[in-house]
Amino acid sequence: xxxxxxxxxxxxxxxxxxxxxxxxxxxxxxxxxxxxxxxxxxxxxxxxxxxxxxxxxxxxxxxxxxxxxxxxxxxxxxxxxxxxxxxxxxxxxxxxxxxxxxxxxxxxxxxxxxxxxxxxxxxxxxx
Numbered sequence: 001x002x003x004x005x006x007x008x009x010x011x012x013x014x015x016x017x018x019x020x021x022x023x024x025x026x027x028x029x030x031x032x033x034x035x036x037x038x039x040x041x042x043x044x045x046x047x048x049x050x051x052x053x054x055x056x057x058x059x060x061x062x063x064x065x066x067x068x069x070x071x072x073x074x075x076x077x078x079x080x081x082x083x084x085x086x087x088x089x090x091x092x093x094x095x096x097x098x099x100x101x102x103x104x105x106x107x108x109x110x111x112x113x114x115x116x117x118x119x120x121x122x123x124x125x126x127x
Contacts, residue, residue, distance in 0.1 A: 073116065
């Protein structure tokens, strides 16, 4: 069987055509590929592409972390606790000490807030 692949600008296959199935209704601009290359594409979807005339492995970059603009009070304190136990030992006590040294208004916000906004002036001071 003669197979063809439609490639996008990055070398990823966007469509496949087979001469036995499509006859002469194969668009122009496609690349003729071997059965082995077709199977490699199918078995490794999104992880193979053509570069410099040959099929190569593609390792996608890791996803960017999602950093929300706002977190609930529960999320804030749970993450603070997780950081204290894993990556930043003592951070929970440091935050508590900083808050205790602040005026009552800031202490009340810290203790009673339903959510925390990353750009909040008080949080920025604490950071």
